[in-house]
Amino acid sequence: MSNPETSQVQSTVESPNQTSQASDEASFDALFAEYEREHARKPEDGGRQIEGTVISVTAEQVFVDIGFKVEGVLPVSEKEPLSIGDRVLVSVKGRTEDGYYALSRFKVAQPTDWASLEKAFADHVAIPGRVTGVVKGGLSVDVGVRAFMPASRSGARDAAEMEKLVDQEIVCRITKLDVADENVVVDRRTVLEEETRAAGERRYAELEEGDVVTGTVRSLADYGAFIDLGGVDGLLHVAEISWSRVANPADALTIGQQVEVKVLKIDSEKQRISLGMKQLQPHPWDAVPEKYKLGQRVTGTVTRTTDFGAFVELEPGIEGLIHISEMSWGKKVHKASDVVKSGETVEAVILGISAPERRLSLGLKQAFGDPWAEAARNLQPDSQVEGPVVSFTKFGAFIQIAEGVEGMVHISEISADRRLNHPSDALKIGEQVKAQVLSIDAGKRQIRLSIKQLVPTGMDEFLAEHKPGDVVRGRLLDEHGENARVELGEGIVAHCRIAALPSVAESTASAKADLGSLTSMLQARWKGGSASGAAKPEPAKAGQIRSFRIAKLDAQAKSIELEIA
Numbered sequence: 001m002s003n004p005e006t007s008q009v010q011s012t013v014e015s016p017n018q019t020s021q022a023s024d025e026a027s028f029d030a031l032f033a034e035y036e037r038e039h040a041r042k043p044e045d046g047g048r049q050i051e052g053t054v055i056s057v058t059a060e061q062v063f064v065d066i067g068f069k070v071e072g073v074l075p076v077s078e079k080e081p082l083s084i085g086d087r088v089l090v091s092v093k094g095r096t097e098d099g100y101y102a103l104s105r106f107k108v109a110q111p112t113d114w115a116s117l118e119k120a121f122a123d124h125v126a127i128p129g130r131v132t133g134v135v136k137g138g139l140s141v142d143v144g145v146r147a148f149m150p151a152s153r154s155g156a157r158d159a160a161e162m163e164k165l166v167d168q169e170i171v172c173r174i175t176k177l178d179v180a181d182e183n184v185v186v187d188r189r190t191v192l193e194e195e196t197r198a199a200g201e202r203r204y205a206e207l208e209e210g211d212v213v214t215g216t217v218r219s220l221a222d223y224g225a226f227i228d229l230g231g232v233d234g235l236l237h238v239a240e241i242s243w244s245r246v247a248n249p250a251d252a253l254t255i256g257q258q259v260e261v262k263v264l265k266i267d268s269e270k271q272r273i274s275l276g277m278k279q280l281q282p283h284p285w286d287a288v289p290e291k292y293k294l295g296q297r298v299t300g301t302v303t304r305t306t307d308f309g310a311f312v313e314l315e316p317g318i319e320g321l322i323h324i325s326e327m328s329w330g331k332k333v334h335k336a337s338d339v340v341k342s343g344e345t346v347e348a349v350i351l352g353i354s355a356p357e358r359r360l361s362l363g364l365k366q367a368f369g370d371p372w373a374e375a376a377r378n379l380q381p382d383s384q385v386e387g388p389v390v391s392f393t394k395f396g397a398f399i400q401i402a403e404g405v406e407g408m409v410h411i412s413e414i415s416a417d418r419r420l421n422h423p424s425d426a427l428k429i430g431e432q433v434k435a436q437v438l439s440i441d442a443g444k445r446q447i448r449l450s451i452k453q454l455v456p457t458g459m460d461e462f463l464a465e466h467k468p469g470d471v472v473r474g475r476l477l478d479e480h481g482e483n484a485r486v487e488l489g490e491g492i493v494a495h496c497r498i499a500a501l502p503s504v505a506e507s508t509a510s511a512k513a514d515l516g517s518l519t520s521m522l523q524a525r526w527k528g529g530s531a532s533g534a535a536k537p538e539p540a541k542a543g544q545i546r547s548f549r550i551a552k553l554d555a556q557a558k559s560i561e562l563e564i565a
Contacts, residue, residue: 052103054086064090064103072101081230093128093169102169104128105195114179117144121174126191129172131165139165141172147184155189171195199231204271207232211263212280217253225249227261227275234273236261243278243317245303284317285358292360294350297367302344310336312346312362320360322348327364329371329404339364371404376442382556384454386434389427397423399435399449407447409435416452458491463555470550471565478542486548486562494560496548 052064052072062074062082073096074082082088090103120127129143138150139162149172156162176185207213207229215227215234224237236259241252253259265274292298292314300312300320309323322340324333333339340346352361379385385407387400396410414426427433435449466472474486479498486494547565554560 049089049091052088052090054082054084054088057082057084063100064088066090066092066101066103068101070100072103074103074105093171096169102128104171105198114145117174117177117184118179121177124173126171126173129170129186131168131170133166134159134162141170141186143172143174143184143186145182145184147172147174147186149186149188153187153189155192196231201232203229203231204266204273207263207266207273209263209266212260213263214258214260215275217255217257217259220249220253220255222248225253227259229273232273234261234263234275236275236277240264240274240276240278243281243284244315245313245319278317284315285355288318288353288358288360289355292350292353294353296350297347298350298362299345299347300362302340302342302346304342305336305340307335310340312348314360318360320348320350320362322346322362322364326351326362326366329365329368331403365404371402372442372445375402375405375447376440379437379440379447381437381439383437384434385437385449386432389429389431389433391429392423392427394422397427399433401447405447407435407437407449409449409451413438413448413450413452416455416457458489459558460555462489462492463553463558463560466550466553468550468553471547472550472562473545474548474562476542476544476546488560492560494548494562496562496564498564 050066052066054062055065055071056063057076060076062076064072064074066072072090072092074088074090088105090105093102093104096102117127127143129141129147131149132140132142132146134140135148138148138152139154141147141149151162153175154162154165156165170188171191172186172188173191174184175187176183178184213229215229217225218228218233219226222238224235225241226233227236236249236253238246238249241249246252259277260280261275261277262279263273264276264279266272267274298314298320300314303311303313303319305311307324309321310327311319311321313319322336324336324339327333327336327339346364347367348362348364349366350360351363351366352359354360379401385399385401387402387407389397390400390406391398394411396408397414398406398408401407409423411420411423414420414423418426420426433451434454435451436453438448438450438453440447472488474488474494477485477487477493479485482497484496484498486496488494548562549565550560551563552559552561
């Protein structure tokens with residue numbers, strides 16, 4: 001019995017009535033006879049492979065000298081590129097319309113009868129054929145007899161490609177043969193796959209690491225592009241496309257694009273080929289030592305951020321790192337993304353260049369200017385500043401004077417009337433305080449401050465209320481030769497010369513006078529001048545209370561000089 005599918009196909013191609021069917025059969029026989037005449041070959045040529053030499057290459061055909069009077073032709077579309085002078089093994093399939101021998105890289109033979117077809121089917125060898133038309137479900141093919149090729153086995157992707165196969169010479173393999181019903185089914189797709197695989201193996205064997213070849217972008221993926229190198233594919237990883245960062249291969253390549261690539265690695269075991277494009281371009285870092293210098297201000301784009309910093313592209317292939325410690329003078333940065341964002345354009349200063357390691361260190365805060373330079377110009381000792389308390393240590397507190405500039409208040413300079421165990425006993429983080437600058441060391445970036453210097457003391461009040469010439473009462477604390485220290489009140493100590501000290505006008509009953517009583521008495525008499533009473537001559541000694549005249553006051557140095565009244 002005949003195959004239902006084949007019968008259905010034949011009924012589609014042939015006329016539904018018997019007269020038409022007979023006519024088609026007669027026409028088919030005539031066409032087949034003509035085909036045999038046009039493609040007649042010497043018996044010894046059938047299936048025999050001949051070594052030929054490529055003598056010419058056009059956009060569509062490769063002309064090969066096979067030793068016959070007429071050259072043979074191979075289609076360029078047979079996957080493997082050939083050049084003039086190449087030696088190639090071919091089989092003669094028949095004749096072209098132009099009279100050239102139609103060649104194939106496969107060893108094929110044109111069956112001439114059913115016995116030949118049965119042998120080709122049994123040996124599972126490829127045979128030539130000519131597509132005669134499109135029928136329902138596939139194609140009609142002349143392989144010496146009429147055969148059917150299912151659309152799925154034609155190697156065509158769509159109906160348009162199937163139409164283009166009509167009247168074309170093809171190579172196929174018999175997959176079903178029923179001599180009794182004259183039912184033949186052929187497969188072209190398997191032959192094409194074998195041809196592609198064979199071409200790929202030959203091409204793979206030809207390639208070597210370091211070769212520069214031309215290929216076609218076959219497909220794109222997130223991680224790279226697959227390049228057809230003429231029968232074998234190579235992977236062009238996204239990182240090897242360009243010296244600049246490429247987020248997606250589709251941003252730089254398109255399917256079908258011709259590209260020049262370099263073979264980076266060949267894995268013989270896995271038959272994988274790694275390719276590179278950027279290696280064919282000069283490396284941007286070659287020009288870095290001449291183009292970029294330390295301290296240079298540059299502009300770039302943030303490509304990505306991490307917890308420890310941000311990478312900035314200055315030009316394709318040249319990236320620098322801004323470490324989080326170089327992002328702000330004053331604010332502590334925990335994450336780079338808190339300061340800059342990907343895609344943002346920033347200005348920075350080059351802090352370091354390492355050409356061998358291809359590393360650039362950049363500073364963001366340096367582009368804003370060094371606040372310490374301005375602080376050194378504007379701040380002087382004894383000037384006043386104001387700012388928040390930003391941190392504590394056991395020995396003091398740090399006050400923010402400006403962005404990126406902090407001064408330290410030692411614990412001894414916080415309070416004049418309290419002994420502190422820790423700065424937090426008197427201050428709080430974030431509290432706004434005023435302080436006096438004691439000293440500045442711009443080189444070490446250190447500023448010493450004092451809070452207590454701005455708090456009025458007994459000495460400040462005394463200096464404000466007295467002037468040179470005033471007579472005051474005080475107690476001799478001690479004497480060292482011609483000089484003595486005199487206490488005028490709690491925390492108020494003056495200096496007096498006692499070289500010619502006269503008798504005292506008044507002395508204490510005891511050298512160990514009560515300090516509290518003395519202070520009360522002196523406070524009552526500071527403004528009253530000398531005390532009354534009869535003079536009792538007595539040698540000068542520590543503990544005496546007597547009258548002194550103010551010789552000199554220095555409010556800035558907070559010093560008092562006395563003389564005997």
